[in-house]
Amino acid sequence: MESRTSDSDVVELGDGWSRENCSVVRALEVIGRRSTLLMLREAFLGTSRFDDFARRVGVTESVAAARLRELVAHGLLERHPYREPGQRTRHEYRLTAKGRDLLPVVLALMTWGDRYLADAGGPPLVVAHADCGAPVRAEARCAAGHLVAAHEARPHAGPVARRA
Amino acid sequence: MESRTSDSDVVELGDGWSRENCSVVRALEVIGRRSTLLMLREAFLGTSRFDDFARRVGVTESVAAARLRELVAHGLLERHPYREPGQRTRHEYRLTAKGRDLLPVVLALMTWGDRYLADAGGPPLVVAHADCGAPVRAEARCAAGHLVAAHEARPHAGPVARRA
Numbered sequence: 001m002e003s004r005t006s007d008s009d010v011v012e013l014g015d016g017w018s019r020e021n022c023s024v025v026r027a028l029e030v031i032g033r034r035s036t037l038l039m040l041r042e043a044f045l046g047t048s049r050f051d052d053f054a055r056r057v058g059v060t061e062s063v064a065a066a067r068l069r070e071l072v073a074h075g076l077l078e079r080h081p082y083r084e085p086g087q088r089t090r091h092e093y094r095l096t097a098k099g100r101d102l103l104p105v106v107l108a109l110m111t112w113g114d115r116y117l118a119d120a121g122g123p124p125l126v127v128a129h130a131d132c133g134a135p136v137r138a139e140a141r142c143a144a145g146h147l148v149a150a151h152e153a154r155p156h157a158g159p160v161a162r163r164a
Numbered sequence: 165m166e167s168r169t170s171d172s173d174v175v176e177l178g179d180g181w182s183r184e185n186c187s188v189v190r191a192l193e194v195i196g197r198r199s200t201l202l203m204l205r206e207a208f209l210g211t212s213r214f215d216d217f218a219r220r221v222g223v224t225e226s227v228a229a230a231r232l233r234e235l236v237a238h239g240l241l242e243r244h245p246y247r248e249p250g251q252r253t254r255h256e257y258r259l260t261a262k263g264r265d266l267l268p269v270v271l272a273l274m275t276w277g278d279r280y281l282a283d284a285g286g287p288p289l290v291v292a293h294a295d296c297g298a299p300v301r302a303e304a305r306c307a308a309g310h311l312v313a314a315h316e317a318r319p320h321a322g323p324v325a326r327r328a
Contacts, residue, residue, distance in 0.1 A: 015216075022288060023281060023289065024270060025202065027281060028198045028201060030281070032201070038192070044314065046178075102276055103304045104268070105272040106188060108266075109188045109269055112191050112269060113186075114187045117191060117194070118324065119185060124186060125187065126319070127319050128306075128317075129317070129318070130316040134306035134307040135306060137304070137305065138268040138302055139268060139303055140267045142293035143299050146293055149267075150267045153208070154294050158290040159285050159287070160285040161288045
């Protein structure tokens with residue numbers, strides 16, 4: 001029988017902190033749907049056209065349209081008109097700066113999936129750094145530049161913390 | 165009217181790459197529910213008891229039980245027995261190594277939410293590095309140590325890529 005407080009690394013934030021204005025909750029309100037995250041994956045893979053999003057994510061056109069509309073409304077994608085010779089004007093979708101800043105989210109999912117869920121032989125996709133060619137991963141790092149493992153991460157109430 | 169290929173940074177992965185064994189999809193199959201990610205947030209905040217998970221995530225007991233069962237089945241949480249004086253034996257839930265490796269996912273959501281969705285005055289939660297006290301964020305970084313912006317990330321087919 002283990003005692004509850006055997007792990008001195010664990011600092012429980014507890015009930016004093018309100019989860020009401022939690023940034024994880026707010027982020028999930030915008031990008032918490034599986035199909036939304038897969039649309040974003042596609043945008044990072046260079047997909048820009050409506051038909052391509054729907055087919056590559058594997059959703060119906062109406063689902064793809066709903067997700068793209070939400071992503072534009074939240075300012076993560078922007079619509080740009082384009083026209084091919086002899087065709088009517090269409091729109092393509094491109095990541096905004098706010099959308100591009102979601103790279104660590106998509107990459108963190110990929111990094112973890114590559115490590116624990118990939119088939120033997122390695123991952124199906126590699127993301128390389130354009131400048132040096134080295135593979136890119138998502139990491140937890142502190143502002144002083146140290147890589148941070150979970151047991152070294154200490155949550156505490158921030159400037160706008162509310163009491164529960 | 166912009167031309168479609170005006171942005172030379174975009175390298176579209178296209179249809180040749182099968183999304184079937186994509187690590188992002190596989191990761192989302194395990195942790196793609198909003199309530200699952202919030203249970204994981206709680207685990208990183210030190211929550212370990214059933215009642216606390218349910219209340220702090222704001223889900224019913226049956227939803228909390230289902231999420232905890234899945235997280236244990238996928239090997240992200242482990243059940244450990246504990247007993248307080250005069251009480252029956254109960255179980256607490258603790259992150260496994262596989263679960264702790266999800267820190268960048270939860271932190272990436274928080275980092276982005278802090279940046280774009282927090283109230284004026286700053287974020288409600290700060291995660292500090294235990295060793296040096298500096299705030300911890302999720303970042304995209306290459307194996308050579310460079311911070312990588314989205315326009316510098318080049319996806320290409322990996323070792324087990326399938327043709328679509």
